[in-house]
Amino acid sequence: xxxxxxxxxxxxxxxxxxxxxxxxxxxxxxxxxxxxxxxxxxxxxxxxxxxxxxxxxxxxxxxxxxxxxxxxxxxxxxxxxxxxxxxxxxxxxxxxxxxxxxxxxxxxxxxxxxxxxxxxxxxxxxxxxxxxxxxxxxxxxxxxxxxxxxxxxxxxxxxxxxxxxxxxxxxxxxxxxxxxxxxxxxxxxxxxxxxxxxxxxxxxxxxxxxxxxxxxxxxxxxxxxxxxxxxxxxxxxxxxxxxxxxxxxxxxxxxxxxxxxxxxxxxxxxxxxxxxxxxxxxxxxxxxxxxxxxxxxxxxxxxxxxxxxxxxxxxxxxxxxxxx
Amino acid sequence: xxxxxxxxxxxxxxxxxxxxxxxxxxxxxxxxxxxxxxxxxxxxxxxxxxxxxxxxxxxxxxxxxxxxxxxxxxxxxxxxxxxxxxxxxxxxxxxxxxxxxxxxxxxxxxxxxxxxxxxxxxxxxxxxxxxxxxxxxxxxxxxxxxxxxxxxxxxxxxxxxxxxxxxxxxxxxxxxxxxxxxxxxxxxxxxxxxxxxxxxxxxxxxxxxxxxxxxxxxxxxxxxxxxxxxxxxxxxxxxxxxxxxxxxxxxxxxxxxxxxxxxxxxxxxxxxxxxxxxxxxxxxxxxxxxxxxxxxxxxxxxxxxxxxxxx
Numbered sequence: 001x002x003x004x005x006x007x008x009x010x011x012x013x014x015x016x017x018x019x020x021x022x023x024x025x026x027x028x029x030x031x032x033x034x035x036x037x038x039x040x041x042x043x044x045x046x047x048x049x050x051x052x053x054x055x056x057x058x059x060x061x062x063x064x065x066x067x068x069x070x071x072x073x074x075x076x077x078x079x080x081x082x083x084x085x086x087x088x089x090x091x092x093x094x095x096x097x098x099x100x101x102x103x104x105x106x107x108x109x110x111x112x113x114x115x116x117x118x119x120x121x122x123x124x125x126x127x128x129x130x131x132x133x134x135x136x137x138x139x140x141x142x143x144x145x146x147x148x149x150x151x152x153x154x155x156x157x158x159x160x161x162x163x164x165x166x167x168x169x170x171x172x173x174x175x176x177x178x179x180x181x182x183x184x185x186x187x188x189x190x191x192x193x194x195x196x197x198x199x200x201x202x203x204x205x206x207x208x209x210x211x212x213x214x215x216x217x218x219x220x221x222x223x224x225x226x227x228x229x230x231x232x233x234x235x236x237x238x239x240x241x242x243x244x245x246x247x248x249x250x251x252x253x254x255x256x257x258x259x260x261x262x263x264x265x266x267x268x269x270x271x272x273x274x275x276x277x278x279x280x281x282x283x284x285x286x287x288x289x290x291x292x293x294x295x296x297x298x299x300x301x302x303x304x305x306x307x308x309x310x311x312x313x314x315x316x317x318x319x320x321x322x323x324x
Numbered sequence: 325x326x327x328x329x330x331x332x333x334x335x336x337x338x339x340x341x342x343x344x345x346x347x348x349x350x351x352x353x354x355x356x357x358x359x360x361x362x363x364x365x366x367x368x369x370x371x372x373x374x375x376x377x378x379x380x381x382x383x384x385x386x387x388x389x390x391x392x393x394x395x396x397x398x399x400x401x402x403x404x405x406x407x408x409x410x411x412x413x414x415x416x417x418x419x420x421x422x423x424x425x426x427x428x429x430x431x432x433x434x435x436x437x438x439x440x441x442x443x444x445x446x447x448x449x450x451x452x453x454x455x456x457x458x459x460x461x462x463x464x465x466x467x468x469x470x471x472x473x474x475x476x477x478x479x480x481x482x483x484x485x486x487x488x489x490x491x492x493x494x495x496x497x498x499x500x501x502x503x504x505x506x507x508x509x510x511x512x513x514x515x516x517x518x519x520x521x522x523x524x525x526x527x528x529x530x531x532x533x534x535x536x537x538x539x540x541x542x543x544x545x546x547x548x549x550x551x552x553x554x555x556x557x558x559x560x561x562x563x564x565x566x567x568x569x570x571x572x573x574x575x576x577x578x579x580x581x582x583x584x585x586x587x588x589x590x591x592x593x594x595x596x597x598x599x600x601x602x603x604x605x606x607x608x609x610x611x612x613x614x615x616x617x618x619x620x621x622x623x624x625x626x627x628x629x630x631x632x633x634x635x
Contacts, residue, residue, distance in 0.1 A: 063532055092534040105525040109547045109630055111354060118543075122534040126338075132347045133339035150354040154631050168533065 003077075004038035005208050006062070006176060011035045011071035013057055017283070027283050031057040033232040034071070036309065039176070044202070044209040046223030046240065048216055048255070050279055054232040055212045056100075059178045062210070063097055064088060076175065093123055096169035100181040102161035106153040112164045113139065113149030119172045138167040143197060159190035163197065170205060178210045183218060195222055216259050220244050225315070228252050231282055231290045234309055238316040248318045250295050251275075289320070297322060362627045372623025375616035382613060386432030393426035397583040405599035418588065418602045419595050420581070427583040428609055434495060434584045435613065438568030438577070439561045442502035447557045449507050451550075454514025455541055459522060469515065472508035480505040480567065481574065488576045498568050498577040506560065513556055517549035524548070551628040558621035562614025569610065585610050 012034050017026035032054040039045045047055050060066045062073050064080050073080040080091060096119075099105035106115050117135035120126055126134070136146045142163040153161050162182060169177055179198070183191040195218070202209060213219050219226055220240055227237040228251065236249040247253045254275045275294050280286050286293045292302035299321060309319040339347070367373050385392065394413075395401045399422065402410075406417035408424075415424040457468040484501035491497050521527065522545060530544050569586020571577045578584040580591075585606040592602030 060528075065528060065532055089534055092532070097529070097532045099525050099529055101525060105529040107526045107530075107544055107548070110543070118530065118535070119533040122530075122536070122539060129344045129347055130338050132351075133343055136343075136347075150350060150357075152630055165529070168529075172534075 005041045005076060006039040006210070007072075007074040008035060008037050008058075008062065009072045009074075011058065011061055011073060012069045013054075013061055013066065014069045029283050030232050030285060031282060032061060032068075033285075035229075035232075035234055037227055037234065037237060039208055039210060041175075042202075042206060042208055043225065044211055044223045046219035046226040047210065047212045047229060048214060048219050048226060049229035050214060052279060052282065053229045054282075055214075055229055056180055057232075058229075059097065059180050059210065059212055062178060063092070063095060089123070093119075093172045094174045095176040095178065096172060096174040097178045097180060098162070098165050098169050098182045101185045102158055102165050103153055103185075105165055106161060106168075108153055111150045111152055112156065112161075115153075116164060116167045116171055119168060123172065125172075134171060135167070138171050139164075141170070141201075142167040157190075158186050159194060162186060162190075162194055166194075166197065166201070170201065170207075173205065174207070176208045176210070178212070180212045181214070182211075184213065184215065191218070198222075216244075216255060228255065231279065231285050233290055234317075234319065235291065236318045236320075237309070238313075238318075242313075242316060248312065248316070248323055249291075249320050250297050250322075251291050254296075366623045366627040369619075369623040369626060371619045375619035376623070379613065379616045379620070382432055382609075382616075383436060385429055386436055389426075389429040389433060393423075393429040395423040395426045397422060397427040397430040398581040405595060405602065407599070408601050415605050416599070416601045419591055419599070422581075424588075424602060424605055427588060428585070428606060430583040431585045431588060431606065432609075434578055434582070435565050435568070435586075435610070437495065438498055438502070439565035439613075439617070441499050442506060442568075443557050443561045443564050445499075445503045446506035446510055447553065449503070450510035450514050451546075451553065453507070454511040455518050455545065457511070458515040458518025459537070459541055459545065461519075465515070468511075472511050475504060475508045478505070481571070481576075484571050484574075484576045493576050493579060495578060498571045501571065501576075502564050502567060506564065510553065510557060510560075514549070514553055517552055518545055521545050521549045551625065554628065555621045555625045558624060559618050562617035565614055566610060 011032055012030075013032040015029040015031055017029055035054075035058060037045065047058060049055055057066070061068045061071075062075075062080065064073075068081055071081070075091060075095060078087065078091060080088070083091065106112065110118075113132060113135045116138055117131040120131040120134060125131070132149075136149060139146050139148060144160060144163055144167075148156075148160075153164070156164070166182075182198070183194050186194060198209070199222075201207060209223075211219065211223050223240050225238065226240045226243050227234050228243075228249065229235070230251050236243065236247065236252045243252065244256055247256050277294050280290070280293055286303070288304045289295070289298075289302040289307050292298045295302065301321060305321075307319045307321045309317050310323070311317050312323045338344070366376075400420060401423050402413055402417040402421045404417065404419055404421045406413060406421070408414065408416040410416065413423050413425065415428070418424055418427065453468050453472070457465040480501065483505050484498060487501045487504075488497045491500075527540060527544050530540050535544070566586075568577060569584065569589065572584050572586045573590040578587050580587065588606035589603055589610070592599065592606070596603055
């Protein structure tokens with residue numbers, strides 16, 4: 001593999017919570033804990049996991065919308081976390097984000113056309129007429145009529161608003177787009193359309209995606225590689241097809257088992273028991289392997305020692321003592 | 325799909341003249357449509373519409389007072405306490421035999437000035453302070469809001485007395501006093517609404533798009549937090565007129581024989597039994613005008629919300 005477009009090493013974010021007393025330090029929430037992954041030019045990496053496992057925090061850290069506690073994010077040869085304000089502004093032209101709730105990620109008092117043109121304005125590109133002309137082009141590119149330029153977000157459906165948000169993310173012609181649950185808030189009937197649009201745009205604009213989702217069936221269809229997160233740590237990362245065919249980590253196995261199968265009679269995988277209990281709090285994560293409290297295959301060392309993420313096959317890494 | 329051809333990060337190319345002209349015309353239409361919708365929503369609130377018409381009339385009369393008042397407001401033109409309708413005076417004369425109608429006309433100038441001036445000034449100051457405090461938080465917030473707390477601690481009247489001591493009693497004194505006293509109230513509202521709007525995903529989306537703090541404040545936070553502030557301030561105008569009258573009543577503001585609604589009530593108080601009209605008319609005007617500002621505030625609340633606009 002050539003130089004990856006995005007390379008994340010040891011990325012960590014701890015949130016210090018409010019203490020009970022005035023001078024008392026609050027507990028630390030380990031939202032993202034020592035995450036490594038690479039994204040190659042033109043590929044789509046899926047990040048999956050339950051709510052609160054640090055998926056969205058990872059996205060915000062990569063774009064430096066929040067400051068990390070430790071780690072490095074190298075994008076196209078530049079360290080995002082160390083660069084100056086001016087350099088960051090330049091980098092932001094090349095990495096954009098699409099948010100989960102399309103309605104609330106658009107300014108309710110700004111017409112959608114103006115919203116699409118906004119990033120050009122932030123980067124001082126073109127005059128107003130040029131920017132609006134470009135925004136009209138992008139309305140068409142995402143499959144909306146230029147007549148919609150002056151509509152307000154509340155006059156649109158969720159799917160239309162998400163198209164607007166995508167147009168806004170693409171107007172700067174970025175290389176990397178982080179999609180933070182882009183279809184989770186949409187009706188099932190609209191999801192397929194938006195995913196198809198995203199695929200077309202990836203081809204036309206040669207985009208690289210990081211696709212965050214809690215919906216495994218969507219990730220399976222959409223992403224070439226998938227990373228599974230549990231409580232702020234990556235437990236398994238592999239090519240999607242492989243991950244779904246033979247998941248190694250017990251957590252991944254449980255997740256994939258939980259996908260509803262359209263035709264139960266046709267099911268030829270061994271039936272595994274579902275997971276018990278809830279995700280432990282990231283404020284006081286379990287010692288050792290974070291999954292050991294719910295793991296059906298736990299061993300003694302799991303509660304004391306944390307398994308490192310290790311390669312078991314080319315492009316397939318897993319953090320579990322079962323595979324050493 | 326022309327945009328696909330150009331290079332990432334390059335400035336967009338200028339559209340041809342026809343497209344450019346169309347874009348300009350569409351923008352114009354959009355703004356006109358927005359205003360029309362807001363106006364139509366406002367007109368649905370009948371009380372707000374009547375209040376607005378009434379206030380426009382009051383404002384016109386006050387502005388035109390020098391030309392339309394039948395008498396000099398400070399001149400003795402009739403018997404003292406002449407009842408309404410007598411001696412050719414529609415609303416009668418006051419305790420000094422001055423024409424009450426003329427004094428009401430002239431008094432409107434000061435009342436509106438004292439109501440609108442300080443509220444407008446305090447709103448602008450509060451917007452700057454509150455936005456900065458709410459957006460940047462931390463020590464900036466601490467410094468600004470603790471200063472506001474200090475202002476909170478001074479009663480309005482005490483503030484007016486101090487300022488009157490530095491300057492001298494008069495209309496500028498009460499305008500400054502009310503402005504200073506009002507600022508912490510509006511600034512607190514601005515700060516809290518700013519902090520809640522700041523949490524909205526579209527603010528984060530703007531930052532991800534490369535927006536700086538100024539652009540976020542002016543283009544994203546301000547338009548989405550200003551509606552409740554405008555409503556609150558409009559309602560306060562009426563109240564501040566009453567407060568201004570109160571300060572004039574204490575002798576800190578308008579000096580006799582100048583006409584002012586509050587002073588007129590104060591002067592009529594002594595002869596309330598003998599000549600009730602000298603108090604009732606200015607009192608009624610104060611009540612009606614301050615009520616009108618409240619109704620207008622209610623009407624604006626709906627008109628300023630894009631979601632509640634009628635199509």
